[in-house]
Amino acid sequence: MTQMNRRIVLASRPQTAVSPDNFRLEQTPLATLGDGQFRVRNHYLSIDPYMRGRMNDAKSYAEPLAIGDVMIGATVGEVVESKHPSFVVGDKVTGMFGWQDYDTSDGVGVRKVDDALVPLTAYLGVAGMPGVTAWYGLNKIIAPQSGQTIVVSAASGAVGSVVGQLAKLAGCRAVGIAGGEQKCRYVVEELGFDACVDYKAGNLYPALKAATPDGVDGYFENVGGESFDATLSRMNPFGRIALCGMIAGYDGQPVPLKQPSIILTMRLLVQGFIVTEHLDVWPEALGALTRLVAQKKLKFRECVADGLERAPEALIGLLHGQNFGKQLVKIA
Amino acid sequence: MTQMNRRIVLASRPQTAVSPDNFRLEQTPLATLGDGQFRVRNHYLSIDPYMRGRMNDAKSYAEPLAIGDVMIGATVGEVVESKHPSFVVGDKVTGMFGWQDYDTSDGVGVRKVDDALVPLTAYLGVAGMPGVTAWYGLNKIIAPQSGQTIVVSAASGAVGSVVGQLAKLAGCRAVGIAGGEQKCRYVVEELGFDACVDYKAGNLYPALKAATPDGVDGYFENVGGESFDATLSRMNPFGRIALCGMIAGYDGQPVPLKQPSIILTMRLLVQGFIVTEHLDVWPEALGALTRLVAQKKLKFRECVADGLERAPEALIGLLHGQNFGKQLVKIA
Numbered sequence: 001m002t003q004m005n006r007r008i009v010l011a012s013r014p015q016t017a018v019s020p021d022n023f024r025l026e027q028t029p030l031a032t033l034g035d036g037q038f039r040v041r042n043h044y045l046s047i048d049p050y051m052r053g054r055m056n057d058a059k060s061y062a063e064p065l066a067i068g069d070v071m072i073g074a075t076v077g078e079v080v081e082s083k084h085p086s087f088v089v090g091d092k093v094t095g096m097f098g099w100q101d102y103d104t105s106d107g108v109g110v111r112k113v114d115d116a117l118v119p120l121t122a123y124l125g126v127a128g129m130p131g132v133t134a135w136y137g138l139n140k141i142i143a144p145q146s147g148q149t150i151v152v153s154a155a156s157g158a159v160g161s162v163v164g165q166l167a168k169l170a171g172c173r174a175v176g177i178a179g180g181e182q183k184c185r186y187v188v189e190e191l192g193f194d195a196c197v198d199y200k201a202g203n204l205y206p207a208l209k210a211a212t213p214d215g216v217d218g219y220f221e222n223v224g225g226e227s228f229d230a231t232l233s234r235m236n237p238f239g240r241i242a243l244c245g246m247i248a249g250y251d252g253q254p255v256p257l258k259q260p261s262i263i264l265t266m267r268l269l270v271q272g273f274i275v276t277e278h279l280d281v282w283p284e285a286l287g288a289l290t291r292l293v294a295q296k297k298l299k300f301r302e303c304v305a306d307g308l309e310r311a312p313e314a315l316i317g318l319l320h321g322q323n324f325g326k327q328l329v330k331i332a
Numbered sequence: 333m334t335q336m337n338r339r340i341v342l343a344s345r346p347q348t349a350v351s352p353d354n355f356r357l358e359q360t361p362l363a364t365l366g367d368g369q370f371r372v373r374n375h376y377l378s379i380d381p382y383m384r385g386r387m388n389d390a391k392s393y394a395e396p397l398a399i400g401d402v403m404i405g406a407t408v409g410e411v412v413e414s415k416h417p418s419f420v421v422g423d424k425v426t427g428m429f430g431w432q433d434y435d436t437s438d439g440v441g442v443r444k445v446d447d448a449l450v451p452l453t454a455y456l457g458v459a460g461m462p463g464v465t466a467w468y469g470l471n472k473i474i475a476p477q478s479g480q481t482i483v484v485s486a487a488s489g490a491v492g493s494v495v496g497q498l499a500k501l502a503g504c505r506a507v508g509i510a511g512g513e514q515k516c517r518y519v520v521e522e523l524g525f526d527a528c529v530d531y532k533a534g535n536l537y538p539a540l541k542a543a544t545p546d547g548v549d550g551y552f553e554n555v556g557g558e559s560f561d562a563t564l565s566r567m568n569p570f571g572r573i574a575l576c577g578m579i580a581g582y583d584g585q586p587v588p589l590k591q592p593s594i595i596l597t598m599r600l601l602v603q604g605f606i607v608t609e610h611l612d613v614w615p616e617a618l619g620a621l622t623r624l625v626a627q628k629k630l631k632f633r634e635c636v637a638d639g640l641e642r643a644p645e646a647l648i649g650l651l652h653g654q655n656f657g658k659q660l661v662k663i664a
Contacts (some may be wrong), residue, residue, distance in 0.1 A: 053597070224593060246593040257592040261556060263579040264604040265385070272596035 002029045007100035008311055010065045014055055016253070018319060023071070023312040030102055035105050035164040038082035042075040042097050044304075046124035046329055049222075049245050049316045057142070062274075064105070071099035074129060075331070076113065076120045087112075092285075094123045099311050101331060119294045125158045125326035126300040133275040134162035134220070135285040136252045137242030138170075140278070141271045142218035146171030149212050151231050154222035155196055155198065156183040156301070158326035159244065163220045164193045165298050172218075175211045177204070177227050179321045186324075205230045220244060225255045230261060235266045243272040301325030334361045339432035340643055343395045346387055348585070350651060353386065355403070355644040356384055362434055364498070368413035369436050374407040374429050376636075378456035379659040380490075380645045381554075381577050384658040394606075403431035403643070406461060407443065407663070408452045419444075426455045431643050434661060441620070448626045457490045458632040458659035459622045466494035467617040469574030470502075472601045472610070474550035478503030481544050483563050486554035487528055488515040488633070490658035491576065495552045497630050502551075507543045507558050509536070511653045518656075526662030537562045543586045552576060557587040564591060567598045575604040 004027045011024035033039055050062075054072055055263040065072060079091040084107055087093070097103035105313070113123045125131060144150050150167040154160040154178025164174040164187065176187040176196035185198035195211035199203060208230050215236035221228055224246035235241075246255070247320045263270060292298040303323045305314040311329045318327045336359045343356040365371055386397045386404055407429040411419050414437055420423070427442040429435035445455045452457060476482050482499040486492040487508025498521065508519040508528035516528035527543035529536060540562050547568035553560055556578035557581040567573075570580060578587070595602060624630040635655045637646040643661045650659045 154435075228592070243592075244597045246596050254591045254593060256588040256590050258585040260560070260575075260589040260592070261586060263602060264575045264578050267604045267606055267609065268602075270595060270600075270602040272599045273603075274599055277599065301369050 001163045004028065005030050005100055005102045006308055007098070008308065009068050010017075010055060010071055013057055016311075018052060018055065018316050020312050020316070025309055029137065031104050032105060033081060033083050035083050036085075036106055038079050038084040038087045038107070039102055039104050040077045040093055040095070040110075040237050041073075041080045041102055042077040042100065042331045044076050044121050044124060045076040045099060045308070045311060045329040045331055046071070046128070046130075047305075047306055047311065047318050047323075047329060048130070049318065051116065051260040051315055052319055066251075072096060072228065073099050073311075074102075074124055076123050078206050090297065092120060094128065099329075101308065102271045118290060121302055121304075121326075121328055122290075122293055122300065122326060125302065126298055127276060127286060127293055130158035130326065131298075132282055132285040133244060134159045134166060135289060136245050136275050136278055136281055137220050138163050138166050138218070141242040141269075141273065142220065142240045144170050144172045144218050147173075148217035149175060149214055150218040150220070151175045151177065151208070151212065151216050151233070151234070152222065153177040153227040154245070154321075155187045156191075156220065156324060158300075160220070160222055161187070161191055161300060161325075163300065165191055166196075167218075168192055169292075173212075173214075174206070176206070176217075177231075183324060185327040186301070190301075193249055195213065199227060207232065208234060215239075218242075223245075229258045232257070235262060235268055237266050239266060241268060243270055268281045280306060297309040303327050305329045307331075336360065337362050337432055337434045338640055339402050339430070340640065341385060341402055344399065345389060349567065350384060350387065350644075350648050352648070357499065357641055361437060362607060365413060365415050365434050367415050368417075368438055370416040370419045370439070371425070371434055371436050372407075372409045372425055372429055372442075373412045373434055374432065374663045376408050376453050377431060377635075377643060377661040377663055378406040378421065378462075379643065379650050379655075379661060380458070380462070382403070383647055385459040387539070404557050405431050405643075406456055407435075407461050408455050409664075411627075418565065426460060431640065431661075433640065436450050449620060451612060453634055453636075453660055454622075454625055454632065456660060457632055458494055459618060459625055461607060462490035462658065463494050463621040463630075464617040465576060465613055466491045466498060467621060468538055468610055468613055469552050469576050469605060469608050470495050470498050470550070470658065472613065473574040473601075474552065474572045476502050476504045476550050478582065479505075480509060480549035481505040481546055481568075481653075482550040482552070482595060483507045483540070483544065483548050484552040485509040485559040485563070486577070486653075487519045487525065488523075488656060490632075492552070492554055493657075494630065497523055499550075500524055500526075500607070500628065501624075505544075505546075507540070507548075509540070509555075509563075515656060518633070531559060537565065540566060541574070547571075550574075553578075563591045564589070564594045567594060567600055569598050571598060571600050573600060573602045573603055593610060614616055635659050637661045639663075 152160045152163040155178045167174040174193040187196040197207040216234040222245040303325045411423040484495040487510045499525040506525045519528040529539040548566040551573045554577040635657045
């Protein structure tokens with residue numbers, strides 16, 4: 001009997017919000033391994049906001065997915081079959097193996113990981129792409145100095161939680177913005193931020209003002225929209241804004257920035273970035289992050305959907321802020 | 333008979349658009365000179381967009397003017413009386429001597445200028461603050477490379493005209509945005525830009541798209557509003573935007589930026605700046621600009637209102653784009 005691979009492909013492009021119809025679960029026979037290839041069994045899939053952008057047929061930083069393509073995504077898994085000289089059965093690996101049970105690889109872009117040091121899933125979050133994103137934006141763009149105030153939106157999420165904790169380790173005042181009392185409590189009580197503002201409470205600007213009595217020197221933007229407007233109004237002269245995500249705009253509607261003139265009046269630097277374009281910093285960042293996790297200096301929280309077939313609803317929930325912590329899908 | 337000084341003070345703050353009521357012409361006796369002081373007779377006053385911001389009582393990069401203060405402004409003039417060891421009667425000088433016939437000074441912030449090299453008024457424009465603004469934003473923020481496309485708004489103005497000419501000298505494609513056919517023709521035919529888009533013609537985006545077939549690598553923003561939105565949509569990956577002015581927003585109404593997510597998707601750098609905070613570059617910039625003017629490699633155009641009492645209407649006209657070239661007021 002041929003062994004089958006389950007995979008989720010892009011069935012259609014969302015016109016506005018993503019819906020389950022935009023995906024299709026398929027089964028195909030496993031590909032035959034060629035020389036120099038190995039097969040990975042995916043254990044966990046990472047669900048990330050950038051996936052929304054790839055579903056559009058629009059000018060962006062990456063090629064859009066074609067209709068029928070397997071949905072893109074980072075996974076952690078295990079080598080289950082190998083004709084590759086340096087990957088052997090049993091190796092734990094992480095790579096862009098997509099929304100599927102199995103993938104084959106020649107090793108390019110694949111990293112072996114050690115699940116004795118930190119849990120395997122951490123390599124999809126705090127010790128993976130989201131962690132490096134936080135590290136890069138904070139250290140290379142915001143460049144915080146001790147005593148400064150750093151604000152981060154989506155503060156309980158995979159990237160935001162790392163930004164705030166690294167800012168605290170750098171001697172800064174860390175202020176989060178998150179949706180709901182429960183997330184805010186987690187951000188302050190568990191992650192150790194100095195304050196967290198609940199954007200769902202309906203008083204974002206006054207609450208942010210109260211939480212940032214000395215203004216804001218650095219802002220790590222994961223969301224866009226109201227958070228961006230409110231924080232921009234609190235920026236100190238020569239502040240830096242690392243622009244990492246604009247979730248609020250991913251569902252088709254562009255979200256304007258109300259007062260761009262503040263960028264001029266406060267002489268701000270705003271830098272958009274995509275962490276995969278800065279591969280030179282990954283070894284340093286991953287080393288630092290993995291050490292901090294192993295030392296329990298960086299905490300993280302995961303939100304796991306059980307089963308590959310749940311991936312579409314996990315992404316839809318993420319885009320609506322329904323996840324609490326790093327969103328994963330358990331595949332095996 | 334006591335000799336009198338005419339001066340224009342801020343009479344009231346504009347609620348929305350500036351009106352002549354916001355100013356008052358006063359006469360006061362000339363101050364007595366102290367030791368180490370000299371008196372300047374202003375010949376020309378420079379009218380600049382930043383003046384609008386100083387009339388508000390709002391958080392910005394500079395202290396607002398108080399009601400009753402003499403309107404701030406750069407002038408060129410001549411020393412007519414001196415008790416200062418290094419400024420003598422007859423010296424030509426430029427400094428922030430304001431909207432008035434005379435001012436006294438101890439020499440701080442005052443620069444002697446040579447009107448044999450270039451005309452005196454050039455030190456208020458191409459060889460003064462507007463020129464340095466262009467030089468700084470282009471060279472220090474946009475950092476153009478030969479063959480790249482540079483767009484500048486308010487292209488026929490004091491700053492914009494220098495940005496485009498310097499971009500051409502650097503081997504770039506220079507594209508202006510200006511208001512009206514006459515200004516656009518001047519920008520292309522006289523200043524040598526490759527193209528100029530008339531934002532008043534009602535088809536800004538398609539015209540800009542046609543004028544920038546290879547996209548836009550650097551944008552020097554003097555205006556804000558529609559020009560900013562249109563150019564942002566044409567930016568290439570890793571483009572740089574020097575944010576120098578937001579005239580469209582100066583009249584009270586914040587002008588939103590429609591698609592800030594492009595800063596992320598194109599990984600742009602946006603940097604607001606105020607050239608007076610970068611005094612370290614002034615000697616180099618002024619030297620280069622003055623040389624280029626003397627060599628006739630930098631052209632400029634002036635628009636002169638005759639008489640101090642005309643200064644308010646000159647500023648109001650500037651804020652509505654009615655000037656054509658560097659706006660000056662001839663005082664004496």
